[in-house]
Amino acid sequence: MIGSRENVVYRQTAARTTDVNGLWMCDYGRLNIHSLNSPGRLTKPLVRGDKGLEPVSWKQAIRQSRLGTQGVWPARGTAVIASGPHDE
Numbered sequence: 001m002i003g004s005r006e007n008v009v010y011r012q013t014a015a016r017t018t019d020v021n022g023l024w025m026c027d028y029g030r031l032n033i034h035s036l037n038s039p040g041r042l043t044k045p046l047v048r049g050d051k052g053l054e055p056v057s058w059k060q061a062i063r064q065s066r067l068g069t070q071g072v073w074p075a076r077g078t079a080v081i082a083s084g085p086h087d088e
Contacts, residue, residue: 009036 003011012033014025035041045061046053056064 009033 001013001015002009003013010033012025012030014023014030016023044055045058047056047061047064048054
């Protein structure tokens with residue numbers, strides 16, 4: 001559960017998943033919310049190019065992730081998981 005006000009996250013507590021962990025949440029997960037409000041937080045997908053990290057579309061970032069991980073587990077294939085606000 002996320003506690004926020006004026007679009008700023010102030011607190012995070014465990015979700016009610018009694019089958020998994022009850023109401024318990026580790027201190028690191030509960031207290032490590034500062035990165036959510038950090039000005040250095042990544043908000044757009046970036047891919048390393050000739051000039052360092054360059055902004056790209058979500059479609060390009062997912063494709064590049066897939067290409068970059070091909071062959072890691074050839075028998076199983078590769079999955080790329082991305083989350084965040086996106087329009088594509």
